[in-house]
Amino acid sequence: MNPSSLRFRLILLAIFPILLSFAALIWVGEFSAAQSLAVLRGSNLTDQPLLERVTDLLAAGRARSLLIAAVVLALTLLTTLLATHGPVHRIRALHEAARALATGNLDLPIPDIGSDEIGLLAGSLEIMRRNLRVSVESETRRIAQSQRIAELTTLWQFSQELLGKTDPVAIAQRAVQAVAGQLQADFVAAVLLQPDGTVSLAAALGWPEAGLRYLNGRPLSQTHRLRHALESRTILIIPDEAADGRFPMHEWMIQMGVVSSMLVPILAGERAIGGLTAHTRQKREWTEEQIRLLDLLASTT
Numbered sequence: 001m002n003p004s005s006l007r008f009r010l011i012l013l014a015i016f017p018i019l020l021s022f023a024a025l026i027w028v029g030e031f032s033a034a035q036s037l038a039v040l041r042g043s044n045l046t047d048q049p050l051l052e053r054v055t056d057l058l059a060a061g062r063a064r065s066l067l068i069a070a071v072v073l074a075l076t077l078l079t080t081l082l083a084t085h086g087p088v089h090r091i092r093a094l095h096e097a098a099r100a101l102a103t104g105n106l107d108l109p110i111p112d113i114g115s116d117e118i119g120l121l122a123g124s125l126e127i128m129r130r131n132l133r134v135s136v137e138s139e140t141r142r143i144a145q146s147q148r149i150a151e152l153t154t155l156w157q158f159s160q161e162l163l164g165k166t167d168p169v170a171i172a173q174r175a176v177q178a179v180a181g182q183l184q185a186d187f188v189a190a191v192l193l194q195p196d197g198t199v200s201l202a203a204a205l206g207w208p209e210a211g212l213r214y215l216n217g218r219p220l221s222q223t224h225r226l227r228h229a230l231e232s233r234t235i236l237i238i239p240d241e242a243a244d245g246r247f248p249m250h251e252w253m254i255q256m257g258v259v260s261s262m263l264v265p266i267l268a269g270e271r272a273i274g275g276l277t278a279h280t281r282q283k284r285e286w287t288e289e290q291i292r293l294l295d296l297l298a299s300t301t
Contacts, residue, residue, distance in 0.1 A: 018076055090118050098125060106133040144289070172202030175276060175297055180205050183290055185278035187258065190266075191215065192274040193230065199223060202274070210252040224248065229263040230272040235295060236263040237286055253279070260284040262291070264298040 090113040097110045110126035113119050172190035180188045189204040201216040220227050224247040229236040238244045238261040241253065249258070258279045266274040276298045 018073060087118060090114065090122075094118065094122050094125070097122075101125065101129055101132075106136060169202050176203040176205045178297055179276060179278055179294060182293055183262075183278055184280075186281050187211070187256070187277075187279040189215065189277045190274065191226065191277070192266075193220060193272065197221070199226065199274075208252055208256060210255070211250070214250055214252060225261065225263055226275055226277065229265050229275055233265050233267060233270070233272055235265075235291060236261075237291065238262070239285055240283055257281045260286070262286055262294060264294045266298045 093111055100108045106129055110122050110129055113122050176188045176190050187206040190202045191199045192202050194200055198217050198219050241249055241258055260280045260283055263275055263277045265272045
């Protein structure tokens with residue numbers, strides 16, 4: 001049993017006064033017996049069998065006192081263990097629930113463990129959990145609404161700026177700026193697929209010269225990530241390039257410390273005509289809102 005546990009302290013609290021009481025009683029008994037024997041021996045009593053009889057009676061009394069003390073201590077220990085089992089068990093259950101609450105798990109209800117003081121504490125924690133959950137859900141909805149408003153605002157501004165523009169390069173440049181601003185990406189590019197099967201760089205932001213030389217004019221078959229996105233016509237999401245292992249990392253990506261990537265095809269009907277790429281130096285778990293925004297920007301482009 002852990003000396004710092006509540007049950008140990010309760011047992012010690014129950015037994016310690018009893019131990020002191022029995023120790024005092026035994027000491028008083030021994031002192032009285034010693035005094036009685038001293039008086040008998042000092043009274044010039046010559047009846048030796050009587051002295052031995054008194055001595056035996058005192059020894060038997062001492063043994064009975066020790067036996068009674070042991071029985072009382074055992075009963076006290078057993079009673080304390082039985083009495084503390086329920087409260088300690090409920091406190092442990094409350095501790096586990098509070099630990100889950102502290103880690104942010106607001107879905108695990110606090111158990112109903114009675115109507116005493118421990119139960120009242122559990123009830124207060126359950127009320128706090130419910131209130132926190134309502135607050136978190138409200139804040140989540142508010143953030144989602146704000147993100148949706150920002151997303152629609154970006155798309156509206158992007159669409160307004162594209163009105164009257166027919167130059168693919170100008171359109172791509174504005175798309176790259178929108179992606180970099182909204183997704184906070186370090187490296188963004190818009191590429192177009194040429195009839196000869198190569199890709200041309202329409203616009204880029206943050207890319208080093210080595211990366212631009214690698215991508216511009218390269219056959220699509222050699223651009224592993226972009227080829228996958230365009231041929232499958234689906235969004236390619238890579239939260240951790242080093243751990244993904246599906247595509248080799250180019251030298252410029254290693255030098256620039258690229259960690260996360262996302263590529264979205266630009267479609268004209270069912271035909272892929274290009275793509276938008278976004279890379280970051282920090283690991284990103286791309287959210288559904290960010291993925292949808294990049295997809296909408298690619299569709300608008």
